Amino acid sequence: MPTVRRISHQFLERRGLTTVFGNPGSNELPFLAELPASFRYVLGLHEGVVVGMADGYAQATGRPVLVNLHAAAGSGNAMGALTNAVYSRSPLVLTAGQQVRSAIGLEAMLANVDAAHLMRPLVGWSGEPSCAADVPRSLAQAVFEAELHRRPTYLSVPYDDWAQELDDSVAVTLDREVRRGFAPTEDQLAELVGQVSTARNPALVLGGDIDAAGLFDRAVALAEHLALPTWVAPSPHRLPFPNRHRLFRGVLPAGIAPVSTALAGHDLILVLGAPVFRYHQHVPGPYLPEGSRLVQVTDDLGAATRAPMGEALVADPGAVVEALLARTTARGGETGYVPNPEPATAEEALHPEQVFAALRETQTADTTYVVESTSTNSAWWRQMDLRQGSSYFFPASGGLGFGLPAAVGMAMGRPDRPVVAVVGDGSANYGITALWTAAQHRVPVTFVILRNGTYGALRWFGGLLGTPDVPGTEIPGLDFTRIAEGYGVPATTVTEVDELHAQLKAVADGPRLIQVDTQLTTP
Numbered sequence: 001m002p003t004v005r006r007i008s009h010q011f012l013e014r015r016g017l018t019t020v021f022g023n024p025g026s027n028e029l030p031f032l033a034e035l036p037a038s039f040r041y042v043l044g045l046h047e048g049v050v051v052g053m054a055d056g057y058a059q060a061t062g063r064p065v066l067v068n069l070h071a072a073a074g075s076g077n078a079m080g081a082l083t084n085a086v087y088s089r090s091p092l093v094l095t096a097g098q099q100v101r102s103a104i105g106l107e108a109m110l111a112n113v114d115a116a117h118l119m120r121p122l123v124g125w126s127g128e129p130s131c132a133a134d135v136p137r138s139l140a141q142a143v144f145e146a147e148l149h150r151r152p153t154y155l156s157v158p159y160d161d162w163a164q165e166l167d168d169s170v171a172v173t174l175d176r177e178v179r180r181g182f183a184p185t186e187d188q189l190a191e192l193v194g195q196v197s198t199a200r201n202p203a204l205v206l207g208g209d210i211d212a213a214g215l216f217d218r219a220v221a222l223a224e225h226l227a228l229p230t231w232v233a234p235s236p237h238r239l240p241f242p243n244r245h246r247l248f249r250g251v252l253p254a255g256i257a258p259v260s261t262a263l264a265g266h267d268l269i270l271v272l273g274a275p276v277f278r279y280h281q282h283v284p285g286p287y288l289p290e291g292s293r294l295v296q297v298t299d300d301l302g303a304a305t306r307a308p309m310g311e312a313l314v315a316d317p318g319a320v321v322e323a324l325l326a327r328t329t330a331r332g333g334e335t336g337y338v339p340n341p342e343p344a345t346a347e348e349a350l351h352p353e354q355v356f357a358a359l360r361e362t363q364t365a366d367t368t369y370v371v372e373s374t375s376t377n378s379a380w381w382r383q384m385d386l387r388q389g390s391s392y393f394f395p396a397s398g399g400l401g402f403g404l405p406a407a408v409g410m411a412m413g414r415p416d417r418p419v420v421a422v423v424g425d426g427s428a429n430y431g432i433t434a435l436w437t438a439a440q441h442r443v444p445v446t447f448v449i450l451r452n453g454t455y456g457a458l459r460w461f462g463g464l465l466g467t468p469d470v471p472g473t474e475i476p477g478l479d480f481t482r483i484a485e486g487y488g489v490p491a492t493t494v495t496e497v498d499e500l501h502a503q504l505k506a507v508a509d510g511p512r513l514i515q516v517d518t519q520l521t522t523p
């Protein structure tokens with residue numbers, strides 16, 4: 001008779017969840033025992049790094065990813081990174097070990113009290129099976145819930161369940177398939193085609209889901225077909241459109257009034273694959289310009305129901321893109337790209353624009369950038385020239401500690417594409433132990449640390465909020481070359497542009513860290 005562990009491993013193997021990101025405690029060991037040879041366990045030294053790596057791997061592969069955490073303490077450490085995975089809609093399946101069933105109620109050491117509620121409201125589905133025999137079905141539910149809703153799930157399993165024997169009938173769970181189809185109806189498509197065809201001056205706003213769905217090139221085709229000025233929705237965690245394309249109008253500012261100002265004059269605003277909108281700094285004003293109509297198309301039901309204005313169609317944006325391409329008359333939009341500007345310079349240190357121009361000039365066009373530098377966004381979009389899908393990733397809820405781990409996870413998920421992490425000297429500390437995992441697995445990531453000795457974005461926010469003189473924004477004296485070497489990653493510091501070019505051009509067969517002293521700029 002098969003054990004709970006055997007059936008569960010078989011189910012995970014059939015669903016392709018054979019890379020496990022984890023950090024174990026005693027509660028997890030009975031699950032990890034007898035892992036089939038097809039499984040790969042990737043150890044992270046902190047649970048925030050474990051989830052960050054899994055998030056990167058999930059966004060790189062587009063597939064559900066298994067995470068194994070240590071009871072409540074491990075799950076709690078993971079929550080910060082989980083806020084990013086929620087908003088990047090990463091299908092993570094979090095599993096956590098639980099004390100033996102008889103010791104949970106008395107709250108023995110390592111009991112995860114009220115486990116099914118611990119990770120809410122971050123996770124979509126969570127549970128702890130009522131008996132060992134329900135573990136395989138519960139695991140299958142956790143996987144399907146994550147896959148279908150594209151939202152992390154959480155399953156807590158008492159560690160004395162795994163060795164329990166089950167009767168053969170439970171194997172019926174192994175072959176389950178659950179599929180989703182969110183195609184719009186003919187009437188819905190006809191209405192949308194009519195709205196776009198009759199619009200005088202429509203605009204296109206794209207969200208990260210367009211890139212996640214592999215629609216980057218189809219979005220370009222649509223914009224060119226209909227001559228649509230195109231923006232990226234505020235606070236992007238991915239890039240859904242080439243940032244130097246002649247139709248690109250920029251990343252929408254993350255304030256209510258500035259969004260209306262940017263979109264003024266467009267009678268129809270078509271939002272594909274984005275929440276409406278992920279505002280950040282509070283700048284109140286009209287949600288929409290006078291005379292504008294907003295139509296949002298998303299397969300994220302929550303994003304559709306919570307928007308403050310406009311109409312929403314809950315459907316697969318890809319089906320809408322193809323229908324608009326096929327059923328509307330071409331308007332001959334601009335094609336091609338605008339030239340790159342000269343980078344700004346600085347006195348003592350390098351200007352971030354010089355760093356980004358060096359990346360543009362030395363890295364290949366298929367490079368995946370994982371960015372977590374919060375005061376350099378303007379410099380980044382001014383200098384980078386990204387023309388492929390899956391080229392840009394940023395922490396989706398702004399939770400720091402994503403950059404270094406996610407870069408490691410992405411490089412593991414897509415070993416065919418070079419990965420460069422561009423991380424601030426503040427952000428780097430939240431996920432710094434990812435360097436150890438990179439060294440252990442010889443993951444070929446280039447980590448570029450922008451050292452300006454401060455929490456630059458907070459200095460800028462202080463000015464915005466009228467609180468310029470607050471404590472806790474200066475971080476002098478950090479040396480990431482010595483920290484990196486302590487985790488096994490070779491590292492250098494550069495102060496000149498030529499040195500930076502030379503370092504970036506050098507071929508590395510594993511991880512490397514380049515620390516660059518940069519001037520503080522504003523986001």
Ligand SMILES: Cc1ncc(Cn2c(C)c(CCOP(=O)(O)OP(=O)(O)O)sc2=O)c(N)n1
Pocket residue numbers: 080372373374375376398399400401423424425426427428430452454455456457458
């Ligand atoms: C987990 C976590 N902690 C704290 C913050 C607050 N925070 C912090 C601390 C920032 C400064 C990051 O500094 P950096 O050096 O990484 O980048 P810049 O100097 O370019 O701003 S930006 C920001 O929102 C956060 N977003 N996430």
Ligand SMILES: [Ca+2]
Pocket residue numbers: 424425426450451452453454455456
């Ligand atoms: Ca900084």
